[in-house]
Amino acid sequence: MKIQPQHLGTCTLVGAGPGDPDLLTLKAVKAIHAATVLFVDDLVNDAILGYARPAARIVHVGKRGGCKSTPQAFIEKLMITAVREGEHVVRLKGGDPFIFGRGGEEVEHLREAGIECTVVNGITAGLAAVTSLNVPLTHRDHAQGVVFVTGHAKTGAGAAEAPTDWRALAATARDARLTLVIYMGVSGVGHIQDELLHGLPGDTPVAVIQHASLPQQRHIATTLARLKAGIAEAALASPSIIVVGDVLRGLVAAGTEGANRDRFGT
Template sequence: MEYLPIFLDLKCKNTLVIGAGDIAFNKIKLLLRANAIINIIAKDLCSEIRYLLAQKKIFWIGQEFKISYLKNVFLVIAATNNTELNKTIFEKCSKLRILVNVVDDQSKCSFIFPSIIDRSPIILAISSGGTAPVLLRLLREKIEAILPKRLGNIANMAGKWRKIIKEKFSNVLERKRFWEKLFNSIFVQHIINGKEKKAISTIEKMITQPNTLIGEIILVGAGPGNSDLLTLRALQVMQEADVVLYDNLVSKDILNLIRRDAKCIYVGKRAGLKSITQKKIIKLLIFLAKQGKRVVRLKGGDAFIFGRGGEELEAAKNANINVQVVPGITAGIGVSAYAGIPLTHRDYAQGVIFITGCKCINNISNNWSVLSDPSYTLVVYMGSLKALEISKKLILHGRLKSTPIAIISQGTTINQQVLIGRLDEIDKIFKLTVSPTLLIIGPVVLLHRKLKWFKNLSNFNNLKTTSSVINI
C-alpha cells in the first residue's frame, strides 16, 4: 500500500491555497465541501474564485507567498505554474510537518487527492497512487452507477436511530445482527424510493421482534490458491463472519478479503508437521458458535474433497448448531485447468478418480486394480507423502512405467510450476518441487504441451510460471 487512506476532519481548520486558477478552483470546491477555512494567496483570481470571495466563502490574504502565512495552517495546496515556488512551498511545509499537495507533482506531495464518490455521509475514495488516472476514472464511473443516489439517506436514518438501538440491544453482537438484518430488509428500498414513513415503520417493527443470537458454522471452500477463483458466495460469507478459522493453504490475498473486524484464527495443518488436532478444531468451532457467533471455517480447495469438512459438519449437526456449506473449486479441478490438462478426454480418458496420499484413520486400502486402469485419469492430493509407494503399486497392478505424470506445485498462483515426466520417475521429480503439489497420472498429461495457457498469460502480466518436461 503506497498511501494510507484516511479521512481528514477539516471543519473550521485553516487551509492555504497558493494559486487561483481553474486547477486551484477545483481543489477549493473540495475544501468547501469539507467545511474548511480557505485562505488564498495569488496575484489574480479567476472569475469563479472571485465569485466565492464575493460570497465571503474564502479569504484572499495576500499576493506573494511568505513563510509567515503557514502559521496555524493545517493543510496546504500549491497550484501554481512556478516550479521553484512549488518546491519552496513543499520544503517549508515538510519542515513544519504541514500536510502539503503540489498539484500535478506527486514527488512533492505528503498527501494526494483520491477520486471521490459522494453519498454523504457515506464517502468512497479510490486511488491508483497516481499511476493510472484514466483507469481510476473508469472505476469511479462503474461504482457511481451501482450506488443509489439516496444511499446517504439510509446512513442518516440509521444515525438517528443509533442511540435507541444501542439502548435496546446492549450486546455488541446483538446490535450487529440487528443492523445486518435491517440493511438486508425492505427498509433500504423504502429509503431509496423516498418512503421515509414506511422505513421508520419497518425499524419500529423490527425493534420489537426477538433478536436472539443464534450461532452458526459455515464451511467455505477458498479454492486452489488464486483469489480470483473465490466464489461470490464465499466472499459474501467472509464479509459477514464474526470469526474465521483458516487453513495453511488459504492465501494472503484471500485472507485480506475477510471483514476487517472479524477475528481470524490460524488452525493450519500440514502433513508431517506438528499442528492443532482435528478434534481441537471441531471443539473450537462448536464453542464459538454456541456463543452466538457466525463462524466461518475457511479451507483451501473444497471442504468436502479431502478437506475433512464432512467431519466438521457432522459434529456441528450433533451439537444442534446451524450450518451452511459454500463449495469451492477443488485443487484437482482448478490446478489441472490452469496447467492445461483436461482430466477427461474422449481420446485419452473416460473418467477421473481423486485419491489422497494420506491414509484413512481406519487404514482402508486403495483398490489398486481400479486405480491402475489406464482409461482413468488419477489425481492424487498430497501425493508427495507416498509418491514412491503409489508409483510401485500402480506399476505392479498394470500401469506402464512410461505412463505420463504431471506434478504441479503452487497451482493457479503466480509461482505455478508444472513438471512432466514418467511414472517410474515420480520420486526424482517430486524432489524438484515445492509444496503444495498435485499429482496427475494418465495420458491426458500429454495434452499439457498443446493446451497450456496460464504460462503465456502470465508472461503477458509479468508473472513467473514455469513448465518443464523430463524424459518423456
C-alpha cells in the same frame, strides 16, 4: 441443557479455492465478509482474508502434512463454542471443504451438537492444477472419468480397514480409461509409483503441479516410470498435485513449459 436455536449464531464452511483470490466464488466472498470469526486453514492465501470485515476475529488453525497441526477435535470444539456464543462463524478451507478438507467430519460433529451449517464450494486444487496447464481431466478420446484420491490416508484409531489399493486402482484406471488425481502424494511417491506400475505402463504420462494457481506455481511433465526421480530433480514438495493419465499426452506435444519440466519418455 440444549441451547435454543434463537441463541445460536451461524456456521458456514467455505472453500477458499487453490490459492488465487480471483478464483473465489461470489458466495464465498459474501460469507467471508459476513463472518464475525473465521477459523482459517494453513493453505488459505492471506490475500483472501482481505474480504473479511476489519472487526472480524481471525483464528489460524493450521493443518499441513508433516508439520505441527491444530488437532481436529480442538478445531471442532472452537467452532461449536463460537456458534453457541452467537458468532457468525466461517470455517475457511483451502480448495473445497468436501474434497479432502475434512468438511464431512466437521458437519457431522456440528450436527451432533445441534448445529446445522451451510457449505460453500470452492475450486479444488486437483482441478485448478491441470486447468493451469490447459489440460482437461476428461476427454472423449483419452479419459472417460476421473478419480480423486488421497496419497495420505488416515492412520490410527478410526482409520479405514486397509490402505489404498494402488494396484487395483491402476488396473481400473487402465481398463476404464480414467485420470487419477492424487492429493498429498509427494511424501509417499515412491510407494505410489511402484504400486501403480503393477497396473499401468511406465510411459503413462504424469504431471506434478506445486502451488497450483499461485504466482510461484511450478510443474513437471514426466512419465510414471520417472515420477519419483522427476520430483527429486525438480525439488518439488508439498502442496503438490500428481495427475496420471493419457489426458496429459498433449502437454508435451504442445510444447508447454513450466518452471521445471521433465520430458515424457526420458
